Amino acid sequence: MLPPAKFAVGAAVMALATAYLAYLGAVSSWQYYVTVEECAQAGNAFQGQRLRVSGRVTVNTLVVQRDRSRANFTLQGLHSQLPVSCAGPLPDNLAEDLDVVVEGNLQPDGLLRGDKVLTRCASKYQADKGPAH
Numbered sequence: 001m002l003p004p005a006k007f008a009v010g011a012a013v014m015a016l017a018t019a020y021l022a023y024l025g026a027v028s029s030w031q032y033y034v035t036v037e038e039c040a041q042a043g044n045a046f047q048g049q050r051l052r053v054s055g056r057v058t059v060n061t062l063v064v065q066r067d068r069s070r071a072n073f074t075l076q077g078l079h080s081q082l083p084v085s086c087a088g089p090l091p092d093n094l095a096e097d098l099d100v101v102v103e104g105n106l107q108p109d110g111l112l113r114g115d116k117v118l119t120r121c122a123s124k125y126q127a128d129k130g131p132a133h
Contacts, residue, residue: 033101036077039112046106053082053112054120059096075102075112086114093119 033052034042055075062073068090075082084102094100094117104114 036075036080036082039082039106040077040080044108047108048105050103050105052101052103054099054101055082057094057096057098057100062094062096064090064094071117075100082112083110084112084114086117088115090117091119 033054034046036053036055039046039051039053053075055077058074058076058081062071064071069087071084071086071090071094073084073096075084084104086102086104099120101118101120102112102114103116103118104112106112
């Protein structure tokens with residue numbers, strides 16, 4: 001094989017490998033999170049998988065350890081609920097009646113065992129009302 005042909009084959013292999021790795025990265029980020037309803041409707045489909053679930057911390061369910069290393073609460077969707085147990089660092093603004101995204105694994109008993117909680121600040125995403133007159 002001639003040197004230019006070897007170079008072309010090597011470049012093609014590298015381009016294909018890069019494209020494949022980019023595809024794998026994109027596939028994992030196409031769906032940022034599922035809702036509590038989607039999680040409930042999926043039945044056993046999400047069990048054992050790593051996922052992110054979006055919902056609201058149900059009032060009167062949040063229990064946080066004093067050292068803030070663990071929290072238990074219920075995630076509320078529109079019509080469904082999901083029990084959550086999170087271990088690890090918790091956001092300072094974690095509170096009841098707050099929209100959150102919990103990242104973790106769904107257990108066979110229906111418990112979402114989380115290791116990361118992201119709070120969503122609604123005021124950041126409200127439309128700007130413009131200058132006051």
